[in-house]
Structure formats: structure tokens, C-alpha cells
Amino acid sequence: MNAVTRTSLVRPTSHRSAVRGITMIGLLFWAALVSMAGIVTLRVLPTVNEYYTILGAVEKISKTGGNTVPEIRAAFDRHKSIEYSITSVSGADLEITKNDERVVVSFGYDKEVELFGPVYLLIKYRGSSR
Template sequence: MTLSLRQRQRGVTLIGLLFWAVVIGFVALVGMRVFPTLNEYWTIQRTINKVAQEGGTTVPEIRAAFDRQKDIEYSITSISGKDLEITKVNEKVVVSFAYDKEVPLFEPVYLLIKYRGTSR
């Protein structure tokens, strides 16, 4: 009779709590290190869309317009105007870019992110 009244205790063990703390801490570390690179990518993408629409008609004009915008947007450090690939598709200027970004997580471990984009 007393066995049926007993209920099994449930809860989080100390080892389980430490495991989840390490997992959540690692995910937070990666997020804090990766977010600035994502912000830079989004800024570059906005900039090349603007430059492709308003920057000019020749390759040097478009590169110069990107470099001027880069000077305004201080968050762009990974590429410059000379790294852009500029083409014309159906009489529309298309600006493309690609670059790699190494994100240091902790001393011997780095995260390599390959960014690529094209104007719309």
C-alpha cells in the first residue's frame, strides 16, 4: 500500500544542469561572434543594391560609388570596390561579391563563413 502511494521524484540533476549551461553558453558565444559578420553582410548587400541602381553606368563609377558608401558605412571592412564583380544582364547592372570571414571562437578554433551576394 505504501509503495503505490510513493511517487518517483523527478527533476534536473546537477550534471544535467551543467551540461545545458555549457551548451547554452557555447551557442551564445557563437551567436555573439557571428552576429557582427552578419550585420556587415547585410550592410554590404544593401550598399550594392543601392550602388547597382544609382551608382553609375561604367565599372569605375560603380566601384567609386561603392567606396564612397563604404566610407559612410563604417561597418564594412571585409571588401572594397575592387573586390566587386560588375556585369550587365538585360541592360541592367548586376553587382556581385564574395568573401570569406574567419571568426575566432577560442584560440585554436575558428569558424569560417563564406559570404556571397548579388544585387537585385
């Protein structure tokens, strides 16, 4: 009876289903994936901020900037001199049209973001006043 009790208390060591957790290679894989996503996010966020700044300026200028093309371009250049984050678009780059006596200001530009070494991310921004 003593031998039976001793064998029933010993746990089998060859059973692998009870072992759980992440391996070192899995941990390194997920760390590399999360860090790459973080690098891309940190490099792209300033360009997205610039796009929304330009879009807000264009919407404001289309409502209050003037009626002629030179007045609207000059108003955008004045707004650009105040707003430090606008570097990709100038007043000369704006496309200005009229739809039903309403001024519509459009813009478009490409932004290259260097990720690392020879790897770049190209983002094409387009926008228009409503």
C-alpha cells in the same frame, strides 16, 4: 488494528518513479550547451550585420551608382567611407556585369570568426544585386 493503520500511513521510500527533476550533471550539460550557443551567436552576429550592410549598399549602387565600372567602384568606396561597418569588401573586390542593360554587382568574401583558442569558424559570404 493499530499496527495496520500505522503501516498504511508510511510511504515507501524505495519507489523512484515519484522523484523528478534535473540532476547536477544534467544542469551542467545544458548550461555548457546554452553558453556555447550564446558565444557562437555573439561572435557571428557582427559578420551577418556586415553582410547585410554590404548587400544593401550593392543593391543601392547597382540602381543609382553609374553606368561604367569605375563609376560603380567609386560609388561603393564612397558608400564604404560613410558606413563604418563595411571592412571586408572594397570597390576593387566587386564583380560588375550587365544583364539586359541592367547593371549587376556581385561580391564574395570569407570571414574567419575566432571562437576560442585555436578553434575558428569559417563563413563564406556571397551576394549580388537583383
